[in-house]
Amino acid sequence: MSNRFVEMGLRSPVNLTWEMTQACNLKCRHCLSSSGTAAPDELTTAEALSLVDQIHASRVFQVNIGGGEPFMRPDFEEILAACHERGIMTCISTNGTLLNKELIDRLAATRLVNIQVSIDGANRETCDAIRGTGTFDAAIKALKLLAPTTIATSMNTVLTAQNAGEIPALYDMSQSLGVSLRVSRFRPSGRGVDNWDELRPTPTQLLAFSAWLSESGDVRTGDSFFSLTTQERQGLGLNLCGAAKLTACVGPNGNVYPCAFLQSAPFKAGSLRESTFQEIWDSSEIFNSFRRLRIHSCEDCRRFDQCHGGCPAVAWHLKNEISGGDPECLERCVTTIAEQAKDAEAA
Amino acid sequence: MAAAGNKLHPACRVRSEKFGLLFYDLRGPRLLFAETGALLEPDFFSGNEPVDAFLGQLDKRDKNRVESLLVKLREKGYLSEQ
Numbered sequence: 001m002s003n004r005f006v007e008m009g010l011r012s013p014v015n016l017t018w019e020m021t022q023a024c025n026l027k028c029r030h031c032l033s034s035s036g037t038a039a040p041d042e043l044t045t046a047e048a049l050s051l052v053d054q055i056h057a058s059r060v061f062q063v064n065i066g067g068g069e070p071f072m073r074p075d076f077e078e079i080l081a082a083c084h085e086r087g088i089m090t091c092i093s094t095n096g097t098l099l100n101k102e103l104i105d106r107l108a109a110t111r112l113v114n115i116q117v118s119i120d121g122a123n124r125e126t127c128d129a130i131r132g133t134g135t136f137d138a139a140i141k142a143l144k145l146l147a148p149t150t151i152a153t154s155m156n157t158v159l160t161a162q163n164a165g166e167i168p169a170l171y172d173m174s175q176s177l178g179v180s181l182r183v184s185r186f187r188p189s190g191r192g193v194d195n196w197d198e199l200r201p202t203p204t205q206l207l208a209f210s211a212w213l214s215e216s217g218d219v220r221t222g223d224s225f226f227s228l229t230t231q232e233r234q235g236l237g238l239n240l241c242g243a244a245k246l247t248a249c250v251g252p253n254g255n256v257y258p259c260a261f262l263q264s265a266p267f268k269a270g271s272l273r274e275s276t277f278q279e280i281w282d283s284s285e286i287f288n289s290f291r292r293l294r295i296h297s298c299e300d301c302r303r304f305d306q307c308h309g310g311c312p313a314v315a316w317h318l319k320n321e322i323s324g325g326d327p328e329c330l331e332r333c334v335t336t337i338a339e340q341a342k343d344a345e346a347a
Numbered sequence: 348m349a350a351a352g353n354k355l356h357p358a359c360r361v362r363s364e365k366f367g368l369l370f371y372d373l374r375g376p377r378l379l380f381a382e383t384g385a386l387l388e389p390d391f392f393s394g395n396e397p398v399d400a401f402l403g404q405l406d407k408r409d410k411n412r413v414e415s416l417l418v419k420l421r422e423k424g425y426l427s428e429q
Binding site for chain 1: 358360362363364365366369371373376378380382
């Protein structure tokens with residue numbers, strides 16, 4: 001039902017992903033943006049504050065802030081305050097290593113902050129193998145500091161082959177910490193390209209996760225436009241890729257893209273140094289092409305109404321096309337497993 | 348139907364769209380798409396204008412549409428308690 005309204009074209013995104021810096025004190029193996037060192041041409045404080053004014057004028061409801069590690073930006077709290085003064089909700093994605101009680105107390109002073117702390121395994125060894133030594137303990141420490149505050153807090157896990165078996169334990173951990181669990185899809189962008197074959201979940205793991213998720217009502221998933229539970233997604237009738245329809249992404253240097261997983265030249269919709277955000281949203285041919293995008297090859301699939309062809313970013317990274325359907329979709333997992341069984345039998 | 352308040356909950360936002368109004372609840376986050384066309388402006392939900400006075404200007408059909416929307420918004424927690 002809601003898809004109809006979305007396809008009419010919204011005046012601006014519901015939420016904006018803002019990859020505020022490429023600076024990061026970690027080098028996670030699945031990092032979607034290959035973060036580490038700050039880019040030389042990142043938005044200045046004045047430019048960042050101008051963007052806040054623009055998205056306020058465009059009536060964007062929420063900004064999802066990532067990077068890199070956003071707390072690496074010396075002016076991060078100033079930019080955050082500018083968002084809050086304008087009533088914009090902020091959701092900060094952080095590795096948790098730079099959080100301390102004083103900083104959390106300052107963040108808790110507003111009701112307009114959500115924080116998600118990345119943790120990629122229920123076991124220290126699993127998490128640290130993906131994110132780096134000491135990251136598991138740092139994340140747990142941050143979550144324990146956040147849990148008693150008024151800040152809505154979640155732990156975010158990127159599903160990989162290594163941690164797929166630990167998701168139920170991560171859920172239990174989130175419950176005992178008093179935070180929620182969000183599980184994100186691993187996509188082959190950034191450093192994830194280099195480690196795709198090793199980290200990608202198998203079709204069997206993806207199907208098992210899907211089954212578990214359907215029985216775990218309060219677990220959120222991190223699709224391109226929203227963080228929603230299965231029930232919320234069904235209730236809204238939002239079952240399509242939200243890139244350029246419900247969401248967009250601003251990179252560290254002000255380049256604008258349909259989503260965080262498509263931050264590359266072919267998908268650059270514009271630059272905030274050349275146009276306003278609203279001009280890019282209204283007029284970008286890249287954005288318009290995403291709004292027209294229909295995955296015809298998937299239309300006969302029995303699951304089409306549930307996904308509308310899945311994630312174009314995954315299709316792009318794996319098949320070099322955005323309109324060919326999601327190569328890692330659940331239906332294709334079923335097909336792959338059946339083919340593997342057939343091959344095994346033949347052998 | 349008795350008219351009640353029309354002030355948006357502090358955790359909620361609203362903006363106009365081609366189809367009408369788009370509501371957002373920061374607590375979810377949740378969205379609500381209201382196909383109101385040009386019937387209502389977001390400012391209506393500032394709570395500054397008395398609901399009864401506004402409804403009194405509408406024909407029966409539009410009045411019912413607005414009242415139904417207010418009931419729905421109230422049920423879903425988008426409006427402040429009076």
